[in-house]
Amino acid sequence: MDIREMVASITKEILQSMNQEKKPPAPRVLYVFCDSQAHEAFADHFIQLKNHGICHDILFLDGETSSWLGMHKIECGGAGKILTADEYAPIPLEVPKEYAGIVIPEIDLDNAARVANGLKGTIKAELVFSALVTGKFVLVGSDVPGIKRADRRTLATLTLPPAYEKLFHRHVQEMKELGVEFAEQKRLADKVIAKLNAGKKKEEAAPGQPVLTALDETEAVFSGRLLTADWIRSQPQLRNTTLYVKQGSIVSPLAYDSLRERGVTVSYLGKG
Incomplete structure (x- = not known):
């Protein structure tokens, strides 16, 4: 092959590679665990995410x-504090930029209070603050005692006393008002998949195409005019919830049967 043929071949390969459509990167979420053993109970969650193309x-x-993210040690920064443990590690406020959302299976009274009051100073509080400010979703386990794992081991107790428990639930309500979403720990992966799929469908949906909007773990809204069994089969996350449909929308008999099998109750918007 002479030089001209070689240049032509290289040029052709470059042009072909430039014309190929680049696939968007797979969405990625960050799970935050209290210690190096807490993640073991969530192995099935990670398999489920992988099967849906979510990293x-x-x-x-x-x-x-x-905290540790891979080989990087991440530390909270205080006023005038210089990080020397790992000069290449991001600070907590920078971490959520790389992710579609943050998942915190367990939160305690201290961190709930910090988040609810807009305070920083801990890894969880700073991650939540950064994610909410930059428009990323934050999912937190709802079925948690409000007392961290280390404190449960040290104090040999599993629950907070009534006064602290009441305070914890008040902070949880304030977190919801800030945009933090809660779901049972066993449903966190389902919630992640539903949120990312909903965002993808909104981007791809043609005008007038039915879209499912999740309000929380117990309610969702159907935007179309005809609810069919085929559409229900395309929504694997739709289970054990209340589905709201608009007045005048038609729900086929087979759709009613499919919804009943999934434990879904149909309710019409605006109906007293």
Whole structure:
């Protein structure tokens, strides 16, 4: 092959590679765990995410103000504090930029209070603050005692006393008002899949195409005029919830049967 043929071949390959459509990167979420053993109960979650084309990373807390993301040690920064442990590690506020959302299976009274009051100073509080400010979703386990794993081991107790429990639930309500979403720990992966699929469908949906909008873990809204069994089969996350449809929308008999099998109750918007 002479030089001209070689140049022509290389040029052709370059042009072909430039014309190929680049696939968008797979969405990625970050799971935040209290220690290096807490993630073991979520192995099925990670398989489920992988099967839906969703990547995940795991961040292990190493105390309240430091954590490990892969080989990087991430620390909270204070006023005038210089990080020397890992000069290449991001600060907590930078971490959510790389993810579609943050998943915190367990939150405690201290971190709930910090988030609810807009305070920083811990890894969880700073991750939540950064994610909410930048428009990323934050999912937190709803069936948690409000007392962190280390405190449960040290104090040999599993629950907070009534006064602290009441305070914890008040902070949880304030977190919801800030945009934090809650779901049972066993449904966190379902919630992630539903949120990312809903966003993808809104981008791809043609005008007038039915869209399912999740309000929370117990309610969702159908925007179309005809609800069919085929559409229900395309929504694997639609289970054990209340589905709201607009007045005048038609629900086919087979759709009613499919919804009943999934434990879904149909309710019409605006109907007293």
